[in-house]
Amino acid sequence: MLDWEKIFATRSSRMRASEIRELLKLLDRPDIISFAGGIPDPALFPNEEFQSVYSEIFSGPTVSAALQYSVSEGYLPLRRWLAGEMAKIGIAAEPENIFITSGSQQGLDYLGKLFLSPNDTALVTWPTYLGALQAFNAYEPKYDQLTPGGNRTPETYREAAAEAGGAVKFAYLSADFSNPTGETVDRAGREKLLDLASELDIAIIEDAAYQSLRYDGEAIPPILALELERNGGDIDKTRTIYCGSFSKTLAPGLRVGFMVGNAQVIRKLVLMKQAADLHSSTINQMAICLVAERGFDAQVGKIKAVYSRRRDCMLAALEKYMPEGVSWTKPEGGMFIWLTLPTGMDGAALLAKSLETAKVAFVPGKAFFADGSGANTLRMSFSCANDDMIEQGISRLGTLIRSETAG
């Protein structure tokens, strides 16, 4: 019998099941109040709009095209619509600067594949989106800590990367309401990051999955828009690659995301996709395009009204029920609040107890740290919980944490 481990490539050893996916299963247990899932509330999906456009596609002249193979760069009308949306946030892009992916997760995988040789360094925040670490891990990189607005010099990054056996290839971050912390990088931090990337001569991967979901405060231009301001507006001279998603605004089940950037990079990614899965679903790209053209802003408005209320509700409940020594972020958008427990308290141990007694689920923060730190942190999602669940769940969790700190 074949000893598979012997013939697997070394990169396959990096593939590990995420505990978060396991936690998502708790959503189906009626006795548990779950703040674990980072998924959109299905009650907000534009079902009727999708029903109507699929029906239209099947009745119209493009039905054969919808079911046929199509080009790897993606459906042109969707890329045109995206170019219009990008212009609204300060990013002047042509369709050739826009590439359709099967969710923005695929964009992260492709960027890892494009940039990372084994032992190259990726700069990521501590904590960062777990799915980005999983995507990049397949290409066997090292990680170093990105601190937007911080004071690490280019030289220290360069030296650490050389010592690790490679070079710094990119800085990855979510600048708006990030997963997992909900925090936003301010304009000064973004400018400083552009300086750092320029000095290191590396790419910036801007994960904009939550960017449309701002509930209050003033919008900050995307990093790519700030870079365009610096260089006179020529996207083909930029180093920032903007990764967007329809999963948080329209629906994740269609698997349609996108990337915007320098055409030199986009062309490479298109070739990569041609070899990797040919193209994203033709019919789903058409459906997303029609729904977006007809009512993207209205749909986003609907979601924002619900999620912002849930965020307010969770922040109020935390204020009311959390004992001293626990602190949390105050996100201006997105789906997440990040809790820091008293030093020494362990999020994973707390979860185990919580599932037994308080019957509340969340994600221990440790999984989001490339260096395995962050044991005393938690990620709480408010996207799928109603007011009552939030009030009850935070109350029960507060009681548990209070008893732990007393103990």
Place this chain on the structure above:
Amino acid sequence: MLDWEKIFATRSSRMRASEIRELLKLLDRPDIISFAGGIPDPALFPNEEFQSVYSEIFSGPTVSAALQYSVSEGYLPLRRWLAGEMAKIGIAAEPENIFITSGSQQGLDYLGKLFLSPNDTALVTWPTYLGALQAFNAYEPKYDQLTPGGNRTPETYREAAAEAGGAVKFAYLSADFSNPTGETVDRAGREKLLDLASELDIAIIEDAAYQSLRYDGEAIPPILALELERNGGDIDKTRTIYCGSFSKTLAPGLRVGFMVGNAQVIRKLVLMKQAADLHSSTINQMAICLVAERGFDAQVGKIKAVYSRRRDCMLAALEKYMPEGVSWTKPEGGMFIWLTLPTGMDGAALLAKSLETAKVAFVPGKAFFADGSGANTLRMSFSCANDDMIEQGISRLGTLIRSETAG
């Protein structure tokens, strides 16, 4: 300005545009008769069946699930239906042995990622499916020639691989009506391949994209079925990974394919998919499942009737119009006939002339050879051409070749 080439990973240098994709554009030129595209005839897509199931999904209780995130291994009812189909061709598999991919192309990419370290050797036929070479290329392998039924010893493969700086990791082939040759490996050849793989202790990747499309002759059990016969039926002791597709039977635009094999391998691939694109489109998997459950055999029957007639028509036209010195395969299924021109005649040069004078398109065979040989070969597809186009196109091509051989 960033020098991108400096920060791209070395694997990115393997990404090249395929000339075949360029040739596909000729399908839209009304003055050209094209036998180039290896794509299904959209006139045969089950449009009404798809229209009906999408409508049903949107009206039913699973609409939220259809638009939501789902599990990386794929939609369970579809995996159950596939288990039933596999049983019919001698492959006893549980749903845990079945994994849904975004087209079988994605399966090939994942297998490259799972098995190949740079300089490892992949065994492929000369010629082989170009998309497989493109998928594997990203992982920087070497290739050695697989000759099913041939006499290369395991030692010569092992030595050549070691000399190339790695080890043999798998044998890849399409055993039924392969792209590009249309040829089928007989049972003895499959058994011999199983012996070779066992002696080399490597995996076999069985690309079964065309397997359902047999027009005559007796079906030969899949390689995975023959391996199961040898080991008493335990799929978790097999080394063959079977890659299937709905692109040639139902529709490619939904991007739904599948893999069947040893659960140890499937589990790794599921983790890989989780990190690479989370999962294939939920709604499309549901739609494929419903259409397949209700009428897969009828749909395949419809396609086979049309394609087998076109194959007959093309074979008759070749017999009628090709000059001496030209030979071709007689496929029992699939979409392709493979022509061998007189030695010294160049397929690419012939194509250039043909587009000028005969106005007939095909694919020069060289692209399908990992070693760059095969200059005097052509791939002709009959899937999208009607009788009249075939008669006219082959006649004009025959005249051109005759004038070339005379010259």
